[in-house]
Amino acid sequence: MGQIEWAMWANEQALASGLILITGGIVATAGRFTQWYFGAYSIVAGVFVCLLEYPRGKRKKGSTMERWGQKYMTAVVKLFGPFTRNYYVRAVLHLLLSVPAGFLLATILGTACLAIASGIYLLAAVRGEQWTPIEPKPRERPQIGGTIKQPPSNPPPRPPAEARKKPSEEEAAAAAGGPSGGPQVNPIPVTDEVV
Amino acid sequence: MGNWVVNHWFSVLFLVVWLGLNVFLFVDAFLKYEKADKYYYTRKILGFCSRTLRKQLDHNLTFHKLVAYMICLHTAIHIIAHLFNFDCYSRSRQATDGSLASILSSLSHDEKKGGSWLNPIQSRNTTVEYVTFTSIAGLTGVIMTIALILMVTSATEFIRRSYFEVFWYTHHLFIFYILGLGIHGIGGIVRGQTEESMNESHPRKCAESFEMWDDRDSHCRRPKFEGHPPESWKWILAPVILYICERILRFYRSQQKVVITKVVMHPSKVLELQMNKRGFSMEVGQYIFVNCPSISLLEWHPFTLTSAPEEDFFSIHIRAAGDWTENLIRAFEQQYSPIPRIEVDGPFGTASEDVFQYEVAVLVGAGIGVTPFASILKSIWYKFQCADHNLKTKKIYFYWICRETGAFSWFNNLLTSLEQEMEELGKVGFLNYRLFLTGWDSNIVGHAALNFDKATDIVTGLKQKTSFGRPMWDNEFSTIATSHPKSVVGVFLCGPRTLAKSLRKCCHRYSSLDPRKVQFYFNKENF
Numbered sequence: 001m002g003q004i005e006w007a008m009w010a011n012e013q014a015l016a017s018g019l020i021l022i023t024g025g026i027v028a029t030a031g032r033f034t035q036w037y038f039g040a041y042s043i044v045a046g047v048f049v050c051l052l053e054y055p056r057g058k059r060k061k062g063s064t065m066e067r068w069g070q071k072y073m074t075a076v077v078k079l080f081g082p083f084t085r086n087y088y089v090r091a092v093l094h095l096l097l098s099v100p101a102g103f104l105l106a107t108i109l110g111t112a113c114l115a116i117a118s119g120i121y122l123l124a125a126v127r128g129e130q131w132t133p134i135e136p137k138p139r140e141r142p143q144i145g146g147t148i149k150q151p152p153s154n155p156p157p158r159p160p161a162e163a164r165k166k167p168s169e170e171e172a173a174a175a176a177g178g179p180s181g182g183p184q185v186n187p188i189p190v191t192d193e194v195v
Numbered sequence: 196m197g198n199w200v201v202n203h204w205f206s207v208l209f210l211v212v213w214l215g216l217n218v219f220l221f222v223d224a225f226l227k228y229e230k231a232d233k234y235y236y237t238r239k240i241l242g243f244c245s246r247t248l249r250k251q252l253d254h255n256l257t258f259h260k261l262v263a264y265m266i267c268l269h270t271a272i273h274i275i276a277h278l279f280n281f282d283c284y285s286r287s288r289q290a291t292d293g294s295l296a297s298i299l300s301s302l303s304h305d306e307k308k309g310g311s312w313l314n315p316i317q318s319r320n321t322t323v324e325y326v327t328f329t330s331i332a333g334l335t336g337v338i339m340t341i342a343l344i345l346m347v348t349s350a351t352e353f354i355r356r357s358y359f360e361v362f363w364y365t366h367h368l369f370i371f372y373i374l375g376l377g378i379h380g381i382g383g384i385v386r387g388q389t390e391e392s393m394n395e396s397h398p399r400k401c402a403e404s405f406e407m408w409d410d411r412d413s414h415c416r417r418p419k420f421e422g423h424p425p426e427s428w429k430w431i432l433a434p435v436i437l438y439i440c441e442r443i444l445r446f447y448r449s450q451q452k453v454v455i456t457k458v459v460m461h462p463s464k465v466l467e468l469q470m471n472k473r474g475f476s477m478e479v480g481q482y483i484f485v486n487c488p489s490i491s492l493l494e495w496h497p498f499t500l501t502s503a504p505e506e507d508f509f510s511i512h513i514r515a516a517g518d519w520t521e522n523l524i525r526a527f528e529q530q531y532s533p534i535p536r537i538e539v540d541g542p543f544g545t546a547s548e549d550v551f552q553y554e555v556a557v558l559v560g561a562g563i564g565v566t567p568f569a570s571i572l573k574s575i576w577y578k579f580q581c582a583d584h585n586l587k588t589k590k591i592y593f594y595w596i597c598r599e600t601g602a603f604s605w606f607n608n609l610l611t612s613l614e615q616e617m618e619e620l621g622k623v624g625f626l627n628y629r630l631f632l633t634g635w636d637s638n639i640v641g642h643a644a645l646n647f648d649k650a651t652d653i654v655t656g657l658k659q660k661t662s663f664g665r666p667m668w669d670n671e672f673s674t675i676a677t678s679h680p681k682s683v684v685g686v687f688l689c690g691p692r693t694l695a696k697s698l699r700k701c702c703h704r705y706s707s708l709d710p711r712k713v714q715f716y717f718n719k720e721n722f
Contacts, residue, residue, distance in 0.1 A: 009348065
């Protein structure tokens with residue numbers, strides 16, 4: 001059990017709680033229950049929680065499955081820096097958000113679920129987990145001609161070693177730069193070791 | 196389309212009947228509360244109320260998920276409906292206008308007067324929240340719903356695949372769910388008029404004259420109500436008993452001794468365990484659940500059996516793919532400590548038992564999905580050697596698709612030995628296999644091109660050359676269709692869903708409309 005990232009489960013739980021808050025809030029406001037304004041609050045809180053929790057954080061080990069279309073919210077959530085990165089902040093935030101919804105029966109389920117999510121986030125924060133955004137991989141520009149390998153620059157038939165040395169000394173003096181056609185200009189002096 | 200129906204008619208029929216029953220029960224219960232006279236006053240105080248019913252039948256994973264979604268849907272409907280109900284009850288209690296609703300609400304809870312109340316909210320000051328948390332129905336409802344939500348959030352595919360223990364242990368909250376469900380209706384909050392009271396003062400006669408109920412000379416008396424007896428236990432009793440029996444069976448099976456006859460450490464951290472258990476008999480492609488108490492008391496993990504039924508042991512190959520497997524491999528690697536005890540439950544069957552019924556079999560194993568085919572190939576080979584007449588299979592096309600062969604070098608060895616044995620028997624055409632490496636780069640291809648003329652493949656050492664990339668199924672299927680124009684071909688896959696989709700499509704496309712000509716039937720392993 002050592003490698004569990006609790007934040008991932010907390011994220012699922014919080015997302016579910018957001019949806020439950022929204023549903024309970026709609027029921028309370030549409031039905032005009034007593035104190036239905038708590039229902040209206042619950043809808044707003046639910047939407048906020050859903051938006052915050054929609055972008056999944058990156059797992060420490062292994063690949064992470066992104067939720068569909070999450071890159072837009074990732075950009076927004078990233079902007080808040082430490083407030084969204086730190087899970088202690090999220091734990092406290094969710095706990096506070098869940099309290100007002102607890103006054104109405106229709107939304108009390110959302111309160112309970114969000115409070116549980118807050119608890120799991122607290123556990124995640126204690127274990128040092130953090131929210132890291134999933135960055136899109138930079139597309140590797142295909143380098144035109146990058147895979148073309150140059151043909152060998154001194155193909156056989158090669159003249160014997162002695163013949164190679166003399167013209168290279170002359171050419172090194174005369175040439176302006178870069179190898180040209182004809183005998184190879186070796187940047188490192190090549191010595192013939194055959195005795 | 197025709198092929199799909201032929202392959203799936205039983206599941207479709209089962210689902211249609213089950214959904215039909217669900218709809219019927221829902222409508223039936225709904226109409227009962229909507230129309231029956233017994234609930235006339237209940238309706239008056241509420242509006243209408245709906246009751247949810249759901250059945251629990253565990254058939255396999257897909258059905259289990261379907262049932263779970265139904266439960267969630269019905270739970271939502273149930274909760275929303277009762278929220279409206281409670282609000283109506285509350286308003287009725289608060290009403291002071293002497294309306295029917297307020298008089299009905301004032302029916303007392305006092306047991307001495309018969310306890311024939313209708314409105315569960317007893318006094319003006321009682322809030323719905325108070326009733327929720329002090330009534331059995333409300334409290335169990337809240338506990339059940341929270342358990343359900345926790346189970347669902349920890350069972351999403353992402354969590355299940357990445358952190359299995361979270362899913363496994365949280366899912367055991369179902370115990371609280373079932374217990375809560377059994378006692379949810381005990382309080383009898385949903386009430387209908389008693390028989391006696393109906394005979395005395397039927398709502399059709401008396402509802403209009405509710406102001407005069409207390410008059411001594413009126414024909415009508417105050418109606419009396421009784422709670423509806425709890426019914427949910429009737430639905431869950433049978434499945435709960437079945438489940439308990441299954442757990443007892445698993446416990447009994449796990450207590451039986453498993454003797455480990457051989458332990459082999461293959462390259463790339465693959466552990467092979469060959470075991471024996473009294474009374475154990477298997478078929479090809481089945482799997483077992485394995486528990487190792489010294490690593491984790493409660494975790495049971497499934498592994499496909501890689502041995503053939505003809506062998507005198509059964510074996511599994513375990514690859515390091517998580518906490519439990521890594522710990523297990525490490526425990527077996529210790530040379531000086533005693534071998535850990537293993538408990539086995541199973542075997543459980545899957546579709547590959549049908550392999551021998553097809554004249555031509557196309558087996559596709561992708562990645563780790565190649566394991567059931569180890570068992571199948573070995574078994575086919577044994578049957579072939581003994582000239583077993585039950586073996587209808589005349590030809591096998593085996594496609595092995597994986598990123599790199601490292602973790603499956605043991606399977607490689609199996610193919611090599613099969614190759615050799617077939618050559619010795621002179622039956623080289625029986626098994627056609629092709630290996631596709633999808634994780635190739637230009638280096639590997641370069642080497643392959645250079646060694647083109649060698650008799651054996653440089654990557655695997657097999658006579659059959661490795662191909663790179665993914666197979667082109669259209670080509671494969673059309674070749675098979677032309678070589679076997681009159682046969683029934685069974686296609687078996689153990690691999691990812693996308694591959695299943697393309698194979699299924701090819702099966703439909705290349706099956707001839709004439710039932711006497713070539714027919715492809717698709718079977719997918721479900722892990």
